[in-house]
Amino acid sequence: xxxxxQIVVCAGIVPDPLQTxxxxxxxxxxxxxxxxxxxxxxxxxxxSALYEAAALAAKNPGSKLYLVSLGPKAKLQQVMMTxxxxxxxxxxxxxxxxxxxxxxxxxxxxxxxxIEAIPGLDKSSLLLFGGWESATRGAGVTLQLIxxxxxxxxxxxxxxxxxxxxxxxxxxxxxVEGGKHQVSTCQGAPAVLGWATGNLAEPRNNPQVGMxxxxxxxxxxxxxxxxxxxxxxxxxxxxxxxxxxxxxxxVKDLTPDQIAAELAAWIGAE
Amino acid sequence: xxxxxxxxHADETGAILTKASLEAVxxxxxxxxxxxxxxxxxxxxxxxxxxxxxxPSAGARILSVSGQAFAQARYATxxxxxxxxxxxxxATIVLAPGSSRFTRVAAGVAHRLGGFIDTHITALAGTxxxxxxxxxxxxxIEAVLSRDARPWFxxxxxxxxxxxxxxxxxxxxxxxxVALPEARTNVSGFRAPQQGAQTIRPDAxxxxxxxxxxxxxxxxxxxxxxxxxxxxxxxxxATPASLGxxxxxxxxxxxxxxxxxxxxxxxxxxxxxxxxxxAKGLSTCCHxxxxxxxxxxxxxxxxxxxxxxxxxxxxxxxxxxxxxxxFQVIPRVNALLEAAKP
Numbered sequence: 329x330x331x332x333x334q335i336v337v338c339a340g341i342v343p344d345p346l347q348t349x350x351x352x353x354x355x356x357x358x359x360x361x362x363x364x365x366x367x368x369x370x371x372x373x374x375x376s377a378l379y380e381a382a383a384l385a386a387k388n389p390g391s392k393l394y395l396v397s398l399g400p401k402a403k404l405q406q407v408m409m410t411x412x413x414x415x416x417x418x419x420x421x422x423x424x425x426x427x428x429x430x431x432x433x434x435x436x437x438x439x440x441x442x443i444e445a446i447p448g449l450d451k452s453s454l455l456l457f458g459g460w461e462s463a464t465r466g467a468g469v470t471l472q473l474i475x476x477x478x479x480x481x482x483x484x485x486x487x488x489x490x491x492x493x494x495x496x497x498x499x500x501x502x503x504v505e506g507g508k509h510q511v512s513t514c515q516g517a518p519a520v521l522g523w524a525t526g527n528l529a530e531p532r533n534n535p536q537v538g539m540x541x542x543x544x545x546x547x548x549x550x551x552x553x554x555x556x557x558x559x560x561x562x563x564x565x566x567x568x569x570x571x572x573x574x575x576x577x578x579v580k581d582l583t584p585d586q587i588a589a590e591l592a593a594w595i596g597a598e
Numbered sequence: 599x600x601x602x603x604x605x606x607h608a609d610e611t612g613a614i615l616t617k618a619s620l621e622a623v624x625x626x627x628x629x630x631x632x633x634x635x636x637x638x639x640x641x642x643x644x645x646x647x648x649x650x651x652x653x654p655s656a657g658a659r660i661l662s663v664s665g666q667a668f669a670q671a672r673y674a675t676x677x678x679x680x681x682x683x684x685x686x687x688x689a690t691i692v693l694a695p696g697s698s699r700f701t702r703v704a705a706g707v708a709h710r711l712g713g714f715i716d717t718h719i720t721a722l723a724g725t726x727x728x729x730x731x732x733x734x735x736x737x738x739i740e741a742v743l744s745r746d747a748r749p750w751f752x753x754x755x756x757x758x759x760x761x762x763x764x765x766x767x768x769x770x771x772x773x774x775x776v777a778l779p780e781a782r783t784n785v786s787g788f789r790a791p792q793q794g795a796q797t798i799r800p801d802a803x804x805x806x807x808x809x810x811x812x813x814x815x816x817x818x819x820x821x822x823x824x825x826x827x828x829x830x831x832x833x834x835x836a837t838p839a840s841l842g843x844x845x846x847x848x849x850x851x852x853x854x855x856x857x858x859x860x861x862x863x864x865x866x867x868x869x870x871x872x873x874x875x876x877a878k879g880l881s882t883c884c885h886x887x888x889x890x891x892x893x894x895x896x897x898x899x900x901x902x903x904x905x906x907x908x909x910x911x912x913x914x915x916x917x918x919x920x921x922x923x924x925f926q927v928i929p930r931v932n933a934l935l936e937a938a939k940p
Contacts, residue, residue: 507798588930
């Protein structure tokens with residue numbers, strides 16, 4: 329026996345981590361230079377949430393998986409060409425600005441509205457997934473705010489594992505200080521789970537899954553509603569790259585014994 | 599006029615306030631003094647009576663919520679408690695430590711109060727207005743921001759202020775009543791990684807970063823993962839160091855490659871891992887931006903052992919780079935450190 333879950337994964341798109349980022353000032357506040365042409369990927373921790381959600385849906389037949397993502401439509405389409413090949417899902421796109429500088433409260437409001445508008449969504453069996461922090465703003469608040477807007481008061485952050493029982497209750501492992509997990513048992517959905525890394529590897533690309541997903545993704549992108557994000561009094565005084573550049577001493581001519589002695593002295597020094 | 603509330607909570611034992619809470623208290627005292635604003639301190643604990651000893655005995659209003667429901671960190675109860683403290687204090691600015699406990703609930707509480715939140719604050723400054731520093735894009739871009747909207751919640755990263763040290767004197771707390779919601783979640787305890795040895799030590803003075811090079815083929819054409827594991831664990835026994843690793847090394851486990859058995863994703867630093875704070879960092883067998891730039895942002899004194907004299911990632915990021923084989927150097931370091939033990 330299994331439970332039929334409605335899993336909604338909130339996942340943003342972020343610049344590929346290997347890209348060089350340079351902040352600039354735009355009419356709408358801070359942004360990144362050439363932001364719209366930087367190669368983008370699905371946010372890494374949110375991607376973990378998506379893969380975990382897909383595995384959970386596969387274990388519980390009849391479950392439904394939605395991917396809710398806010399970003400410029402063209403950019404979403406580009407990222408979905410890859411993501412769609414990973415796992416089956418239904419995309420719920422929201423056409424809006426990209427990046428880490430818009431206010432998280434406005435982002436949460438736009439995403440919550442999109443989730444509320446999903447036809448036939450049974451919120452009593454809803455598991456709201458996402459990354460516990462994004463790779464852009466990295467505030468770790470958006471998912472929590474969406475949960476509050478949806479009236480969900482069982483929330484877990486830094487999740488690495490969920491084990492769902494036949495009765496719908498589940499055990500969650502959340503990261504806490506000191507490299508440990510807090511173990512909790514929840515009576516069942518609805519709940520919010522902000523994922524850390526999880527335990528699953530990135531699925532291999534499956535072109536058949538990709539083709540099936542893209543049949544729904546392209547019409548969804550065409551119909552995506554536009555969202556404008558209010559700043560909510562947020563004002564940036566300065567945005568800059570860190571200036572600190574160290575003078576690196578490259579030591580090439582010491583033996584392992586000499587290096588060990590130098591390191592041991594350095595480690596032992598206050 | 600601003601008014602400041604600092605939220606604090608007890609540690610796992612319930613007997614003392616966390617160090618991060620006491621850092622937030624210091625930040626609150628400083629901010630209140632700068633803004634000439636009244637200060638309140640809220641305590642969330644199973645029993646707050648003894649915890650007031652750690653707090654200022656004068657100049658601050660102390661509020662507490664107590665009860666067995668708050669012995670453990672749980673969204674529903676912690677959010678209700680923090681909301682009650684905030685409503686009682688009527689503060690315009692709420693400071694709290696960025697602990698896992700408050701990180702889980704603070705945004706929700708801000709929403710309930712019609713307020714706004716910014717997290718991972720590394721410094722508070724400003725003369726006329728409150729200005730908060732934080733990083734974006736995983737510690738790649740630093741920004742200073744401010745908000746006009748109130749109440750404004752600010753979660754402080756560890757190290758943003760020194761921990762408060764109380765003078766002798768008894769502060770007394772006002773107990774605040776909390777309407778508890780139905781508990782659907784039960785916290786059953788903590789679980790350390792199954793691999794056994796505790797390798798993550800947040801308060802350690804030294805971060806030891808292991809890169810994927812430890813599991814690559816060595817000059818004899820073989821991999822020496824078992825030897826690498828012994829050397830790394832030997833180092834961790836000989837020093838009070840915390841172990842970090844690169845993503846590529848942790849990912850090898852799920853990709854079926856040779857792995858260091860004690861490493862988990864919890865050890866991972868960088869873009870999709872932690873950005874720990876330690877006084878010193880020693881990187882070994884690492885190559886790439888992750889350990890040297892993102893994971894090391896808050897490491898003060900950085901050294902690396904690398905076989906690549908031209909590694910562009912460590913240049914300008916590390917203070918010293920030793921061009922050597924870590925398999926040769928680390929056993930010697932371990933021997934010296936063991937010999938120096940009292």
